[in-house]
Amino acid sequence: MTTAMSPADLRSNRWMLAPFVVLFLLVAGWPLARSIWWAVHDGRSLTSPPVFTLTRHLSRIGSDSALWFAVANTLAFTVIFVGLLLPIALGLALLLNSGRVIARGALRTLFFATHLIGPVYVAGIVIGIVSGNATGGSADALNEPLLAMPIVLVACLWMAAGWAMTYFLAALQSVDGELLDAAQMDGAGAAAVFRHITWPAIRATVLFVGFVAAAGALQLFELPFVLFQGPGPGNAALTLSMYLFSVAFEQGDLGYATAIGWLLALIVTAVSAAALRKQAETP
Amino acid sequence: MFSQSGKTGPILLTLALAAGMVLLFVPGVSEAKHQSAWVFDPSSARSYERLGDVQVELLPSRILAVRVMAAAVARLPCAADVVEIESGTSRRGLQPLSSALARTIASQAPAARCDLWREGNDLVALPRDVHPVAVLYFKERWQDAGIDLSEIRSWPAWLAACERYEQYWSAQGTRSAAVELPRGNAAIVMLLLQAKGSHLEAGLLQPAVVETIAEYAAAVRRPTANGLKGSDSFGVGREPFRRVEQSALAMLTGDLGAMIAPDWRVGQIRQLIPGLSARLGLIPFPAEGKTPTWGGTGAGVPIWNSPSPGMQILSRLLADRQGQKLRYTRDGVVPVTVAQNPDLVESSTVDDYFNGQATGQLWLKLAQNIGPVPVSGEATAAIQRELNAAVRAGVAAARTSSGQSDDFIKRVVREQLQAGQRRVDLAVAPTRQRSDGSPP
Numbered sequence: 001m002t003t004a005m006s007p008a009d010l011r012s013n014r015w016m017l018a019p020f021v022v023l024f025l026l027v028a029g030w031p032l033a034r035s036i037w038w039a040v041h042d043g044r045s046l047t048s049p050p051v052f053t054l055t056r057h058l059s060r061i062g063s064d065s066a067l068w069f070a071v072a073n074t075l076a077f078t079v080i081f082v083g084l085l086l087p088i089a090l091g092l093a094l095l096l097n098s099g100r101v102i103a104r105g106a107l108r109t110l111f112f113a114t115h116l117i118g119p120v121y122v123a124g125i126v127i128g129i130v131s132g133n134a135t136g137g138s139a140d141a142l143n144e145p146l147l148a149m150p151i152v153l154v155a156c157l158w159m160a161a162g163w164a165m166t167y168f169l170a171a172l173q174s175v176d177g178e179l180l181d182a183a184q185m186d187g188a189g190a191a192a193v194f195r196h197i198t199w200p201a202i203r204a205t206v207l208f209v210g211f212v213a214a215a216g217a218l219q220l221f222e223l224p225f226v227l228f229q230g231p232g233p234g235n236a237a238l239t240l241s242m243y244l245f246s247v248a249f250e251q252g253d254l255g256y257a258t259a260i261g262w263l264l265a266l267i268v269t270a271v272s273a274a275a276l277r278k279q280a281e282t283p
Numbered sequence: 284m285f286s287q288s289g290k291t292g293p294i295l296l297t298l299a300l301a302a303g304m305v306l307l308f309v310p311g312v313s314e315a316k317h318q319s320a321w322v323f324d325p326s327s328a329r330s331y332e333r334l335g336d337v338q339v340e341l342l343p344s345r346i347l348a349v350r351v352m353a354a355a356v357a358r359l360p361c362a363a364d365v366v367e368i369e370s371g372t373s374r375r376g377l378q379p380l381s382s383a384l385a386r387t388i389a390s391q392a393p394a395a396r397c398d399l400w401r402e403g404n405d406l407v408a409l410p411r412d413v414h415p416v417a418v419l420y421f422k423e424r425w426q427d428a429g430i431d432l433s434e435i436r437s438w439p440a441w442l443a444a445c446e447r448y449e450q451y452w453s454a455q456g457t458r459s460a461a462v463e464l465p466r467g468n469a470a471i472v473m474l475l476l477q478a479k480g481s482h483l484e485a486g487l488l489q490p491a492v493v494e495t496i497a498e499y500a501a502a503v504r505r506p507t508a509n510g511l512k513g514s515d516s517f518g519v520g521r522e523p524f525r526r527v528e529q530s531a532l533a534m535l536t537g538d539l540g541a542m543i544a545p546d547w548r549v550g551q552i553r554q555l556i557p558g559l560s561a562r563l564g565l566i567p568f569p570a571e572g573k574t575p576t577w578g579g580t581g582a583g584v585p586i587w588n589s590p591s592p593g594m595q596i597l598s599r600l601l602a603d604r605q606g607q608k609l610r611y612t613r614d615g616v617v618p619v620t621v622a623q624n625p626d627l628v629e630s631s632t633v634d635d636y637f638n639g640q641a642t643g644q645l646w647l648k649l650a651q652n653i654g655p656v657p658v659s660g661e662a663t664a665a666i667q668r669e670l671n672a673a674v675r676a677g678v679a680a681a682r683t684s685s686g687q688s689d690d691f692i693k694r695v696v697r698e699q700l701q702a703g704q705r706r707v708d709l710a711v712a713p714t715r716q717r718s719d720g721s722p723p
Contacts, residue, residue, distance in 0.1 A: 044375065046586055234672075251373055252373025252375035
């Protein structure tokens, strides 16, 4: 049994939140505030006091062709990645959920394994396959600008499909079995059952997985970085995070890099807001 | 559950206090007596190890750069007294060298290599190498084709020789590529440096830049030979050079006649492929009086560190003539002080690996003619995409023009660069004052 606290009690017990508030301000609040400060200051000189330079950063963001190429590359990758990931993962989940497959547990583990080993190892395996050490392929495939993003895309799908499939499997297993049985008894075909019963039941999960995958894709860094040791042939695999890294650590312009970081945060926030709105609309 | 026993709390508290006391009184790692250096190149690591009391940590170049910048931004001393970074990496994590040390370096190293490591008027790193670039070729194959490479003196003559070489081998029923060019900016920057000595920072539309890219596009348009993939892939690449074993194997099997190689790459071939002994030749780049360089390493002291241990290491490194000599003999890296100290490469005047050719003299001559490096780290990032796009457009134009119309290729390259120049903010490319006082 729970007893509601009176407003007076709540007010007097607010101090109990203090440890959390202090910790939050230290661990999250201070770095956030500091990054905003950096984003509007010129961080190129480490020895002289930073100069307020919001307009310079804004005008540079506006005219920086490499930045906008990275933004376009990242957004295109995100759209294609999420667009392919969802049907592939859902297909795998439906297959494993159908009961027609043997060794389902082993397959589930196998599909999920790439997510467990992480992007660096996945990139290593992909280099082995593409460079021909494992398959007799062509080492120069990694030097082709037109192949750079497709290679990254396939590697990312390989890594993420098992992860997304796990969510979909859980969602599929929570679909009301009685409804499915009733529909089948009423003569509904597989497509009709999926469209009218399964899909409405798992739609929220699909949206959630799509949103998380999009947020991850927008921050793509490790895989292309390990695959190409940089932005790839002709910068073809340049992503926003890689460009941020390059500006901060190769060009040494921490202020501008932080401004790019905030641009990335804004894009992720916009995508999140759109996903949340869509989720709220889901019945 | 713990509180029920009533004893657990005091026991844990006592243990925590005891652990704290131990931590307080145990000597920290920072009290280690050794001086330390972070490097990314194994051959360079050996030169620090020769000093005897310097602990060397070999790290991937990018990780090293991140560590240095992270310490610099956090305003903390770096764990290493000396760090080595690649040209193109930000030098902002390094402090100016003491004026005495900077004077010594300036008196021994070529001005162009010192300029590479200047921040304003300060020298922030000891340049560790000159990295002249030459053409390495497989003698028999060119002799069989009736071509004497030692007579080549210009780029057009070189390109014509390459055409003749490939036509000859094609007529013999063998596909053999005349030359392997490094990919991407490596090749373009080398060509710009060597053939034109131009500065990209002054603008992409300089005639020298346009002509060089057009020449480059014409050079790589030829069909590719076995194992040498895609001529236009030379324009852009994951790595500027293929693995040295792959290139050397292509030479041995006849797939490749020559390659453009900096000193360290020639050194690697010598070390790794003894089977090519006495079958190779080395010639300068085919243009009079100039030579390109490729890359460069600088050794500096992190910005918030106490300067004296690092400066001391750098002084000793610069004074270690035997170490520089060994690095050249073993790894092929031409010492940065070679122009002032020619004896550092003299011992290799007659080179058995090159069938008695005086490669030491060749490297010495190249090192004495090193020109300025045109592209700063910041500018590289801004310009790279546009140069690569111009190369791709040029290669495509070269293919459609069947090699007849140089003007057509040039026009396409110029249009591409014109579009690129609008996108590139050349203002972000710092114009460094050169040591001779001339504007870059």
